[in-house]
Amino acid sequence: MCLAIPGKIIDLDTRKQSATVEYGGGTKRKTNVSLVEVKIGDYVLVHAGFAIQVIDEKEALETLALFREMLSQEDE
């Protein structure tokens, strides 16, 4: 139930606190954004119809490199 799916905000209506979020494979869904501060282009985690957090895109793309760095530190 605590599963949350990452998606990208492609349209935003701040007055209605609603956004269109695009998931992998082109699926799009209306999402409530009342719990987050977001702008178009942000990646968010969506849980039960609500965006619950903005994903740090840079951190996400660098996660594997970060893991490798942590493992190599251990060898020193």
Add this chain to the structure above:
Amino acid sequence: MFALRDKKLADDIISKITKAKMQLRFMHVCGTHQDTLVKHGLDVLLRKCGIEIGQGPGCPVCVTTPKEIEEILLLAKRGMMITTFGDMTRVPGVTSSLQQMKTEGCDVQIVYSIEDALSLAEKQKEKDVVFMAVGFETTAPTTASVILQDPPSNFSVLCCHRLIPPALHAILKMGEIKIDGFIEPGHVSTIIGINPYNFISKEYHVPQVIAGFEPLDLLMAAWMLVRQIKEGNIEVENEYTRAVNSQGNIKAQKILKQVFEPIDVKWRGFPKIPRSGLKLRKKYDIYDARIKYEDELCKLSKEEYPEPIGCLCGEVLRGLISSKQCPLFSRECTPETPVGPCMVSSEGSCHIEYLYSKK
């Protein structure tokens, strides 16, 4: 989107854990973590290098008490439209289940989001619509957000939300099993951040790592716990940096605080855990199903209702036994004929064990 797959990295992590030559037992509290661990065979892989990882009370449907099930069944019987997440409808209570009552003509609607429940209430003003709100800190803000939208007066919430850190504390305080480290749930942590876990490491000297949901996230978290123990540096670390920051989601925390107050509640298999549940604040009494339908609900026994006969979900949720150690597992108790909630919910460890052991 942002999938993390790298076999060499996985091999490197396993090799490091193996070299540490430790015999350790970790607990996580998240059905999605359990799914990743069992689906990818990481539980077996880690056991070979000395690490046992089991699921604690990390399944919101599973920890909902028999009494709460009886509350919602009674409201269904009295003609309210009951809305809730799918798994919840199949949990057997003492007298019936929501799914069974639906076949007998009661109005039970499965929803994906509390917003779907709200929209049913808006469309059918003549119906009393009750949303059974289960879930941890990840889900509770969605309930809070809807309450702040001034729902119509025919809408109310049977609040069964629960909080993770008090449950971790309760497990350690009960002292029934030795836990060498906690893998903390990533999506609960997106909301609460890192700080609410700190007291556990300080008070019980138990390391904790907040983890994401990819196989590599969990291997990495296991290794980070091993490293903390090896180096004697016990703290809360964050592996899931792409989604969890130290403060958490401050906006969601404010909304939670505005709408809810913490209360002492029982969890299935546990005694009452201090400040581990959420209740709507007095200002929102009109949306609190327990107050709105007090005259009906007071007919239920004040005492807790019994667990199904022979069901060991309580022991599974406290981490005392694995699903396979329950005598009912895969015999009387299967996903088609569940005896307890851990076999019903897609986040329950019995359901997950059954699902992948058949493949």
